[in-house]
Amino acid sequence: MTAAALGVSSPVGVIAGGGAMPFAVAESLKARGLDPVLFGLKGVCDPAAAERFRHHWITVGQYGRAKKLFRQENCKNLVFIGTLVRPSLSEIRLDWETLRIMGRVWSAFRGGDDHLLSGVGRIFEQDGFRLLGLKEVAPDLLMPEGCVTRRMPDRGAMSDVARGREVLRALGPFDIGQAAVVIDNHVVGVEGIEGTDSLLKRVADLRASGRIRAAGGRGVLVKAPKSGQDLRFDLPTVGSRTVEGIAAAGLAGLAVIAGNTVVADPQAMIETADTASLFVVGLPS
Known part of the structure; x- marks a missing residue:
């Protein structure tokens, strides 16, 4: 889709955290005729990769400086x-602009990650910026609907998928995690603050210790946004590393929500899954 079709004006400010995704988003914007400007978070964003784009460095807590740079670059549209x-509030060095809105910042911190990100988003919007999600700026990085691998999920796997979605819907209001592992309709693990990779490692350890006795090649990792989540922020992300963890945990495959899941490296993920005879399926939302 073109920039006009997406309804997004150029340039677009990319507030860049860690990992490869900020740069994949920047490349996707360029492919759509949009000019990306990276605002890398110091100590988090990869400095070498940022050099490929027009960029500035900002710090958590320095909202006044960030706002000045956004306006200097004419970035009315932003994506995080x-x-x-x-970070804890005690670790953040605040500038005067952040101190001025400290009540709103404190309110944002009093909750889970989605509450925090939505609160920060409202602060940006109250200052005239438009916070976008990947659907607006990089839809090509989102999981399509259907099975993308040679192996297809069987009836047992789809039953596990349904149970995983039920669990995640129930946990969503508590802002806990975005993933669950289900084997033979039995929930054996739920993602917490440790993240998906550590969840899969925990399942692999449980299998190795005999706590999980189901045969290998059964069970599914299910990932989905939290119910009520602001879908501009913190969408579930999968990639070849996720698939490697699924294989190590002895599961059959991966099921995610199409259109609401980021795929970091689609081709590598599919190739890794096919090599391990795993399925990867995008579910209707």
């Missing part, structure tokens, strides 16, 4: 992408 470990 990449990994970021939530």
